[in-house]
Amino acid sequence: MPAPSAPYHHGDLAAACLRAAFELLEEEGTAGLSLRAVARRAGVSPTAPYRHYADRDALLSSVAAVGYRELAEQLAATHPLPSGPAELADTAVAYVRFALDRPALFRVMFAEPCDPTNPERAAANAAIRAYVEAIVRRSFPESDPAAMGTAVWALVHGLAFLYLDGKLDGPIDDQVRAAVLAMLTAANGAMS
């Protein structure tokens, strides 16, 4: 009998927990994501996940790390290295869409008081930062890459959160595009 019904050892409980956490996040939102629910879904006792995750925050950090990778993939799929305001606006739309398509995941990634020393998160953070700075260097060669990179990321990130919180409504794609383009063209009229 190779698999009677429930072998004592699960096999790969860490991965199963991660998968269960993602499913719960999509189905019930952040509130439904409890360690006990994860354990139930993985078909395991309530305290089994503690063998693989120190506490709930550790599981959330792993979820967030996967989320960062998926966000990066979605952005790269839009434009591997966007250039100029129009493509940059496309990328902004993709970023906001990710947030709105998977709001609970996005909140876990960015809205939890997280542990900034977590290496997975730090690495993902550095990756996003490098991606944005590469864009900036190419599209705005005369700007300070660090400052402009920060600003571009903040602009897009802020748009995502404002939409997520219902502070903005209306056609997302068009409004995101309009906001990004307005910002990138505004200076001409205002600066001396």
Place this chain on the structure above:
Amino acid sequence: MPAPSAPYHHGDLAAACLRAAFELLEEEGTAGLSLRAVARRAGVSPTAPYRHYADRDALLSSVAAVGYRELAEQLAATHPLPSGPAELADTAVAYVRFALDRPALFRVMFAEPCDPTNPERAAANAAIRAYVEAIVRRSFPESDPAAMGTAVWALVHGLAFLYLDGKLDGPIDDQVRAAVLAMLTAANGAMS
């Protein structure tokens, strides 16, 4: 005997709960803000707050509403109606400072899956929006006020969240200023 020890009726429990919630938020962060803790601090039974707040979310919404007013005050105290990139950068710094000075409150205000139909929140939201648009109309008269207002708010809001989540570090004031100014001057080099 006007106040023996503990009169059956509190007097103004709704306000006392709000005050207790603010204190707990500052002292212990979002995690420490439970209805029961609020009740304890107000010196009242665990379920008494339910006479004044339908549930925990209702209390959080009231906390957020007060937070919006305080944020608006802090911005107005910096520049009643900022004009031009430099003053706009000052206002951005004030916004980010608010977020970093009172991180738990800021998260309650913006990072909770909130009820967008709550009238208090909607009103506060409209007030911030009007403030930003007034700034934009004056500082960027050639821009579309709606799109540019959204973009400016998003830029500042995004900076606040990125700092809050530890995605950025270093001297806050200088970096926020640099990011805002970089964004507002970048277009000249990039657009046709």
Place this chain on the structure above:
DNA sequence: GAATGATGTAAGCACCGTCAACATTTGAGG
């Protein structure tokens, strides 16, 4: 083949949000 470390379980603690039933106080109408 037995010891050892990794993995999963069971039981329990303190806390949480919320409901239902009850107690007390206040205030308005007779």
Place this chain on the structure above:
DNA sequence: CCTCAAATGTTGACGGTGCTTACATCATTC
């Protein structure tokens, strides 16, 4: 002034949570 209803606060309970401690089972290595 007295009554009685509404507003307010209390008690007790239920199911859920994160987490700890002690124990059971398995897989591996000597």
